[in-house]
Structures are given as C-alpha cells and as structure tokens.
Amino acid sequence: MNALQILLQQTVNGIQIGSVYALIAVGYTMVYGVLKFINFAHGDVYMVGAYTGFFTITAILASRAPVFQGACALILAMVACSMLGLFIERLAYRPLRNGIQASDAPAWAIFWSLYVTLFLGGWLVNRSVLPAGLVYVATFAVSVGVMYVVMRRLFTTLSRRLKPSTDRLSALITAIGVSLLLENQGAASFGVTPRAAQIHGVNGGKDLYLPTIVAGHIKLSVGVGQIIVLAAALLLTAVLVYTVRFTATGRSIRAVSLDRDAAALMGIPTDRVIAMTFLIGSALAGAAGMLNHMLTGIPFDSNIGIALGLKAFVAAVLGGIGSIEGAVLGALLMGIAETFTSGSAFSPFKDAVAFVILIVVLLFKPTGLMGRYAPEKV
C-alpha cells in the first residue's frame, strides 16, 4: 500500500466512525441549544437503539429478508428511542424546569408502575391461577390508576408550594441520574453479557462488503455497512438541518434556543418545542445505535453508550455546542483524528487526541468551530 492509499483508507475509516459520532452529537447539541444543559443520558439512548435493533433482527424478524429487517429495525429503533427521549424529558427534566405540576402525574405514575408491576406482579403471579400476562397487565393498570390519583393530588399540593428550579446544575445531576438508571436497568433487563448480531447480505449469508473500490493503483476497502451508516447519517442530518432552518417547527426551535422566555411571550409552546428536540435527538441516537451495531456486528452491552456518548459530546463542543452543522463537522473531525492516531505510532493515545484537539480549538475559538458568541445576559 502506498502513502496515498493509506491516507484515503484512513479517511474513509474515520468518516465512518465520525458519522456515528455525528448522529449522537446532534442530540447533545440540540438539547443544549434549547435548554443550555448537557443531557448525559443521551449516550444511553444510543444503547437502547442498539438493543432495539438487536431484538428486531434476532427475535421479531429473525428469518426475513435483510433489507426488510434493516428497514424495520431502523424504524423501530428510531421510534422506540424517540418515545424514550420524550418520556425522559416528561418524567425528569420538565418537572425540574417548570416545577412539579399535576400534569406530571401520568408520566410518574407510568414510570413507578413499571417497577411495581415488576415486583408486585412477580409476587402475585406465583400466587394466582390466572395467566401471568393477565396478572401483569392488571397489576400495571391498577397501579397506574392508583398512582395517578395519588400523585395528581400530591403534585397539585406541591405545585402551590414549590418554585421551579432555575439552577442548571440540578438538571445536570438529574441527567446523570437518568443515565445511571438506564445503564443499570439495561444491565438488569438485558444482562451484562455482550450481544452481537448482524444483518447479513442476501448473497449466501455472507457479510455485506464491497471487496474494494479500485481507482488506478489505489484500492479502498469500504463496507456496505459503512456506506449505509454514512449515507443515513448525512441524510438524517440534512433532513434535520432543513427542518431547523426552513420549517415552522424549526423556527420555533431556533426561537426557543435564542430566548426561551421571549419565545413563550410570542406564543410559542416552549414545552412542546423542547419535547420535539428530545424526540428528534433521541431518534437520531437510536438510529446510530442500530446502524452501527447491526450492520457491522460489533458486540455491545448496556454500557456501550458511556464511551461513545462522551466522545460525541466532545465532538459537539468541538464543533460549537448549539450548532447542528458544527456537531457534524466536529464529529467527522474527531473520527478522522482518531483513526489517523490509531494508525500512527501514537496509537495508545487515540482517545486522548480528541481532548487535545478540543483544548487547542477552545484556546483559539472558545465557542467551538461553528459556535456563535452569545454574551450572557445578566
């Protein structure tokens, strides 16, 4: 292999990792844009996306055609994760932001009923002649009903006494709590043994690989999985940028990110807009989780989101947190820097390089590559 070929191959490798980072980083940057806090649970949404993909292709659609499997897994992962994102926002962040209110009761009732069902339902199943499924459903329904009534009452009382938090720190700590919850619940539900599955090519069960792309003397190895991840990342980001720039929803998101109070005064339903950003960001993270693991067969467990989430967060800061294009640029830069480092003599410092780049960029451009300077209003 000559130098040019190495250069191109490493760039291709880097762009592939970078596009996964990009899909995650976009979620960090969007939430930061509207709420000015880091949603540390975002990396764990990626993990849920990977598990959704895994169960879709191994259990639900085990013997279907690969393209159908892939498409369904992608859609299911995106739907499941966007629901999860919405739920987290409704359960944890909104009560903190607006003060706990009667309208928070449904999400809280559902959340705690899940655990009630798990423990009380399990206890009841052993002592009942009814089918297990029915017992669980009944326990859940009764629990949601009772909790809803109790919590609604409780929250109504509390909402008169409590003021909403203006402290970003408590939101941040809550995000860490949600992240721990997801990781440990993932370990409890799915086990800590790593899972791996791969959508295989139609051609006799062989892996989907383009053997090489040849141009003159240069041979590049590019997997079909890599191309799909990259294409999906570019497509989803393009759709996102379009939405934010040119649609009414996007205008609302930008308005809320500029000044939440003023946006509310102009009649923008800020809570709905915030929920929207969680929905979009989580769907993209779910897509990243499914694509990265199900197309390449890389093993993962419930802690997979920690390291990837951290790197995607760094990518978002590098690109200028709050800027979607910046997050994508930062992510691609980080991916390329990482592969070039691991191909060089400094391979053990591969993960450190990301932070070195971050420090250097922030020294000269404190708002990140594409971030804008926004003076803090006092």
Added chain:
Amino acid sequence: MMRLKMWHAPAAVLIATGIVLSGCKSPSNSASQSTGNDIIVGEYGSLTGPQATFGKSTDNAIQLAVEQLNSAGGINGRKVKVVTQDDMSQANNAALAVQNLIDQQHAIAVLGEVASSCSEAGGRVCQEKGIPMISPSSTNPAVTQIGDDIFRVCFIDPFQAAVVARFAHDGLGATRVAVFTNTDQDYSTGFTKNFIAAFTAMGGTIVIQKSYGGSDTDFRGSLTAIAQAKPQAILIPGYYQDVASIAKQARALGITCPLLGGDGWDSPDLIKIGGAALNNCYFSDHLAIDDPTPAVAKFVAAYKAKYGQTPDSLAALGYDSANLLFAAMKAAKSLTPSDIRDAIAATKNFPGITGNITINAQRNADKPAVIIKIVNGQFTKYMSIANPDVPLQPKAS
C-alpha cells in the same frame, strides 16, 4: 422546612433509583442452608459480563466435579458444598466476592478466576486471609507470585507466548509478524511482551505493534496500518469478543494472513460473532476437546450429559482445579486452610484431563500446550508443543 428545596425531589428520586438499581445487582450465590457438616469451598467467576462464557464453562465443570465427588462419598465422609459468587468480569467485584466467600460463607479454600486481572484481585484477598486459592485458568505469572497460598492448574503466559512464537516461526514459517494488544488487560500485555521476546530470539521480526483499549469497537485505524506493514501473521492476544470483531474488520480491509492468539480465544462465541473471518487462524490452548484420550472422552461425555453442550478447555481446567483441590483435601493432615495449602503444594503427577499436573516451586502447573486450528468454524487439534525452546520438526501438511 417543607419549602426548602423540595423541587429537588425529582432529581433525588431518580438518583436514588439509579443507586438502588446499581446496588441491586449484588453477586448471586447458590444459597441453600449449610448443614454445618459440609465442607465449604468458595468459587468466584465471571458468570456475567464480557468474559461470561469463560465463567459459565468453569462453573459448570466445577459443579460437575462436586456432584461426582459427593456421590462417591465426599471427602472422608463429609460432603463438599461450593458457594459461587459472580464478579461480573470486574476485578474490583472479584475482590469483594472473595472477601464475602471467606468472611461470610467461611470457605476454607477458594477456586477462581479465569481472567488474570480478577484472579490477582481475588488472590490478594486470599493471601491476606491465609486461605488457599487455585486458579483454573489465569495464565499471567503475577497471579501466583502474590504469595504461597495461590496456585494454578494451567501453564503461564511466558510459556504459552513462547509456544505461539515457536509455532509461528517453525510451524507457519513466518518471520514477519504484527502484534495487536489490548492494553487494558494484563493477560494481553504480558502475552505480547513474552511473545516478542521469544519470537525475536528465534530470529523473527515484529513488523508493527499496535494497541487497543477495552471499550474500543472500531479497529480499522490500527488495522489499516498493520495491513501496510504486510505481516505474514498477526498476533492478537486478546479475548474472543474483541478478537472476533478485529478479525472481521481485518478481513474487510483485505488482510488475509493467519491470525494467532492464546487461550483467550477459546469460546464458541468467537465463531458466532466472527464467523468465516477466523478460518485458518491458530491459537494455543490447554486441551483439544477432540483429543481422543479416554480421560478427555469421559469428561466430555459426562459434561454433555449434564449440560447438553460440548465443554471448552476452560471447563476442563475448572474440572481439574476442583478435582486437584479435592485430592489435596483428602491427602491433607487436617481440613485447615494451611494443611490444605501444604497438600496442594505437594501435588505430583495428578492425573488431570488437561494432562498430568505437577505443582512446581512457583505454584504453577507444568504441562504441554496444544495448538488449535480453526477449520470451517471448528476448533481442531493441530499439534502439541511441550518445550518451546526446541525447534519443531516440519509438519507435513
């Protein structure tokens, strides 16, 4: 008072849930009330986590050995009860598990672990409390260097690495080898160091050396650099899960040379994840399950009958570690930890299924290693190497 920071409630509750749930996953133990007369032996292993298949195989085999012992009358009429703790493949959990086994369960001897990092953590606790420990399959030399209470029934990494070096040099005729190490595992770094020393002493060249970390999932950057160096073989002394991913990505990048490894490869999951990418690759191991000797065949049949699957070599070592401990307990003057320790140290030519085991002065086992070749997804015995210092006869293939 009520007003004070009550809006922290959601945060507090969620964090509490996180803490409670993380605490929930306490090590499991096969709890049944001790009758008081049973001899308690502790076992700690990776029943879950990245090295779970190792831990499960070892645990299965130990349970099999105990069952056979107890149905044959136990030790001097007393039954043995093995209390098992899961360390989730984490060294800090291993230390806690061993502490629990000794302090709460009152184990008089301990079996475990597979991963050297975990055995070291657990071994330090055993040494401190004066309880003998036998590791079935930790190959890092540091494990038994902890002290005179720590033993093992397998060979050690310098030996295994030298065997692989000898095989690469003579068996494959390779003179240019690349090395790809997991810097987060003692096993991997130790193996790498010893392989390089042995291979260069034979006149071979290490063309490139790369490393990865425990949480890495994409290895293309390093592999592209390795491909550029055009090695005749690549040594990947990691565990199956990483190796399977690395093999796939290496093949995708057009690397066709054989990959080499050690006993960390031995898992059915290697093939399940890696598939065809691992064909015609080689690794050193403690035993070949397809070995037609009567002892191996008998063990394989009993294991299959109980668990419905073929044992791997880690199961064989788990079985040997338990049986060697039971033999030592029978031979010991009394069932105190120090007498058991002395009896284990005095073991000579114990007929294990992984070969005859003699515990040497460094408390390690002396015995040959086997080279396994992966042919169409099957582990097949390729050759046996007893002394890596002697050049191999060229094998007609």
